[in-house]
Amino acid sequence: MLHYIGRRIMQLIPVLLGMTFIVFLIIRAIPGDPAQVILGQQASEEAIKALRTTLGLDNPWYIQYFDYLKGLLTGDLGESLRTRTPVVDEVWPYLAATIELSVFAIIIAVIIGINAGIISAWFQNSWFDYLAMIIALIGVSMPIFWLGLMNQWIFSIELGVLPTTGRENVRDPVDVITNFYVIDTLITGQFDQLATVLKHLILPGTALATIPMAIIARMTRSSMLEVMRSDYVRTARAKGLKMFWVVYKHALKNAIIPVLTIIGLQMGLLLGGAILTETIFGWPGIGRYIYEAIGFRDYPVIQSGILIVAFIFVMINLFVDLLYGLVDPRIKYD
């Protein structure tokens, strides 16, 4: 097991290294000069030149790349060209905001998606099955932008029950400790704030959960249908076991593995792909952080931001792979 983990982590190195290289090349291939963007339209030619020198943008790209790698080895993710703050120091609040939102979304997606999938498979071709699969189809093809604005319209403006944007009530701000506001409010024991924070999570969380939820439901259904036809399920039913236990205990255990993979992938995608949701709901997450950095040609932020997201992505997948063993003891790692 430990050997397996070790090997998997070793495999990460070339993956991440290759990724830094590709990202590095792409962002330098797009035109646009960070010095010009930082100093604005008013800047003089000399000012831009001077800034390019201070930022090390004068060096050939491969020297810049090796400088960057050298920094990475010492844990230095570079310094934002725009705010002049080390990425390591400023990235955490954004990352935490996105993780909190993604975890909330994936919980919704998993609870509803898996159950909908199971029930659809259990009562295949019933009205529930059709309805659930139609909703799932709509879900996968849902434009998040439209959905988000509509939800704001219905739940915030018309019904007035949920806030439109942001993470907290700014009139009663959360004392930041970990930057996970749910945890912070629990630590400080501010339960009314906790309720507010959870309410702020609902609209962006459900918008973000829509697509993974649909995908998980469809995956669970097809995987369950396959298992339900197997011999051991028939045996379980033949010996008179209650259908509920057959489905949720026996069948689910074998059907869940491909679903786990999907969940892992979706969770990774949520972390990096929440830009739209973060924009509509004014969520100060890492997607927006990186996206805005692209507009400013803030190379270190783009590079290191993507690196961090990619790192988490592969770690989640490693974690999911390890989870298989727990769910299915027949799977061995060596």
Added chain:
Amino acid sequence: MRKKKLVSLAFLMLLLLATALYGCSSDNASDNTEGDSGDSGDSGEPKVLIFGRGGDSVSLDPIAVTDGESYKVTKNIFDTLVNFGEQDTEIHPGLATEWEAAEDGLTYTFTLEEGVKFHDGTDFNAEAVVANFERWAAGNADQFPYYGSMFGGFGDEEGHVIESVTATGDYAVEFKLKRPQAPFLKNLAMSSFGIASPTAFEAAGDKFGDAPVGTGPFKFVEWKRNDSITIEKNADYWVEGEPKLDQVVFRSIPDNSARLNALLSGEIDLADGITPSDGATVEGDDKLQLFERPSMNVGYLGLTTTREPFDDPKVRQAMNHAIDKQAIVDAFFEGRGEIAKNPMPPVISGYNDSIEDYDYNPEKAKELLAEAGLPDGFEMELYAMPVPRPYMPDGQKVAEAIQKNLADVGVTAKIVSFEWATYLEKAANGEADAFLLGWTGDNGDADNFLYVLLDQDNIGSNNYTYYKNQELHDILIEAQTEVDEDKRNDLYGKAQEIIHEDAPWVPLAHSTPLLAGGKNVVNFKAHPTGSDKLSTVDLE
């Protein structure tokens, strides 16, 4: 049997969902205060104004930045020596109660307000002003970009206008200039030159922008990046009776529609960046009011004068006749703007109103094209801005309208667009035949439009059309040091005639940027520079 189980299962799921939702929204009552607490004007309740805007600030050290979103906040934390008027760019006293300019324009003596304290409790006095200018002059273009561009450079540099700043008394400061600078006072009024506490910036070094200390109506409290910036009332503010509000929170909500939604639901009290098309929605809502920011911008179609066929002034004039500006202003600015005939808006002193604009006249345009040897028109690329800006709410649609106008005179325009930074770089490199762009003034001075945008010195930076005219250059340079207001205005009047004749642009519009707020917001006056001082704003 099967049916029964389905029902019970569905019930179970419903229960689960209900529990989850209950947990999320357990106390509706306490949370509803979020939208409404701003309404209560009772003396007991703190008055908190929430200002929604499109982006976050870059830094709260005003001298270190050039972006409007930073100034929106720093304007309320710092004071400047002199102030702009409430809704114009006339010069009024600020931290300086009065000032005297020598006849030759080389010496300015300021008398400072007494008894003013910085937020950290240290005294504001002549020494503090000197310390600020010394800090800036010792910097470079990378640290303090606007100091360099407004005062010509740093330290011993040739172009640096300020020779010395000395304290001639506890509350008297003398500026000596190397040569007269006409917009000197207007420069000093810019948000960038807010006077900071020397004790604080010496201690904080380049981290000053994270914990700014000024003399302004509000003190810095907290900054949650990309989310919110909170400032609170400076109870010892030196202007009697100000500020009215206890707290202001600037929230970044990037999406325009979402920001309007937040305003409609009462989560924010003021919203910036209302699009012209949303203006009507706001006006139709009896809980909201619309604010117009006096226009200090210009949106234009630039014609790159080094590229064929735009190297021929006749072709450029033909373009001016071909485009129906009124239709564009009506359709895409929803009437919230006026047609531009000069490169700067009428509010700016020196505006030449006697210039007669090129009328919309396709026949005339065709004649001019024929005279230029292009009776059958030509093909060109038209750059459409990828991002909305106050001076150009929808670049793509404006480009389409222009494309249609040009087709009517036989010119085939292909619309192209790039991501914003790429767009600017390509335009600055002179790669565009014709491009949409605009400018919002910094200090309300004609120099800030005409010299910056159209002088040959600025080719490669803001003179994207590569337009070059020696006569114009001489006039603009002369005007920079001309301290006699009337003579200076005459020079700018002449400059605008030359530009009109050479037609490097098709000036399109001076738009009116819109803001919206709840009806309970009183005394809010949007400033043309884009940064609003909120010290007199109140909530009812």
